[in-house]
Amino acid sequence: MTILIEQPDLGFQVQDKVTNDHTIHELVLDGGFAVSKPVPNAGFEAPEINSFGHSFRDYDAESERQKTVEEFYRLNHINQTYDFVKRMREEYGKLDKVEMSIWECCELLNDVVDDSDPDLDEPQIEHLLQTAEAIRKDFPNEDWLHLTALIHDLGKVLLHPSFGGLPQWAVVGDTFPLGCAFDESIVHHKYLKENPDSKNPAFKTKNGIYAEGCGLNNVMISWGHDDYMYLVAKENGTTLPSAALFVIRYHSFYPLHKSGAYKHLMNEEDVENLKWLKIFNKYDLYSKSKVRIDVEKVKPYYLSLIDKYFPTKLRW
Ligand SMILES: [Fe+2]
Numbered sequence: 001m002t003i004l005i006e007q008p009d010l011g012f013q014v015q016d017k018v019t020n021d022h023t024i025h026e027l028v029l030d031g032g033f034a035v036s037k038p039v040p041n042a043g044f045e046a047p048e049i050n051s052f053g054h055s056f057r058d059y060d061a062e063s064e065r066q067k068t069v070e071e072f073y074r075l076n077h078i079n080q081t082y083d084f085v086k087r088m089r090e091e092y093g094k095l096d097k098v099e100m101s102i103w104e105c106c107e108l109l110n111d112v113v114d115d116s117d118p119d120l121d122e123p124q125i126e127h128l129l130q131t132a133e134a135i136r137k138d139f140p141n142e143d144w145l146h147l148t149a150l151i152h153d154l155g156k157v158l159l160h161p162s163f164g165g166l167p168q169w170a171v172v173g174d175t176f177p178l179g180c181a182f183d184e185s186i187v188h189h190k191y192l193k194e195n196p197d198s199k200n201p202a203f204k205t206k207n208g209i210y211a212e213g214c215g216l217n218n219v220m221i222s223w224g225h226d227d228y229m230y231l232v233a234k235e236n237g238t239t240l241p242s243a244a245l246f247v248i249r250y251h252s253f254y255p256l257h258k259s260g261a262y263k264h265l266m267n268e269e270d271v272e273n274l275k276w277l278k279i280f281n282k283y284d285l286y287s288k289s290k291v292r293i294d295v296e297k298v299k300p301y302y303l304s305l306i307d308k309y310f311p312t313k314l315r316w
């Protein structure tokens, strides 16, 4: 792995109360709802409780954690503005931070992300492989989907010092569109009142600056690991299909895939791709269980997929 540059100047303070609190983690931050019943799919058996005996995404399990998550979303909702996202896309779209392979990034993610996810006490690479292996079992012929599962969270390397060490609110959590009205279904919607964009008249209507049916590709979505990994995959010339890029880019966009909001901005291709995202999301949630994966055993298969769909070294 080659580290190419020092920390970029992003014009904001990366240290704050919440980013230093290692009790927050992705699963709580990815949606803000408790999953009561697993949805059966193609024989996939979803466990009803996580490693710690709580329901998945159960907010009442620890009310202290809930407060921390709420504070996370307060910061997220205040700081994720249209201009902020534009700046981040420009900065990180340069892909001048690091050069490494997909597998090297999987290993790097193990160091980056803490182990305090309430649903996860295994290294991140095991979550990635658990998701991928669960999908592989039910969709053996969709090898692109296996690889998509493996790489979907790699954008979390944005938390790493060599990527500027972004605060949690700029990397994880549910995502939502900027440039149009904030939908009520966005988790902790009330804090969006403090977002400077809510004072911009152009952003206040249902369509805002967009045309109905313009396609999500033309819509600015709050910045995080989803959009970053999409940029990395696309700019490095991946041959993964459009559904794969859609899954990577919108897997934290819960207002869309859980609540059905913002559908008026989708085009036909989005509608098709959303079907795959809904399938993927079940595995992303439920695969965080005690199923241990023998990394060395499955590694050759995933290396062959990486080789099929990506160049050896990628710019990040
Ligand atoms: Fe994610």
Ligand SMILES: [Fe+2]
Pocket (backbone or CB within 6 Å): 152, 153, 284
């Ligand atoms: Fe995930």
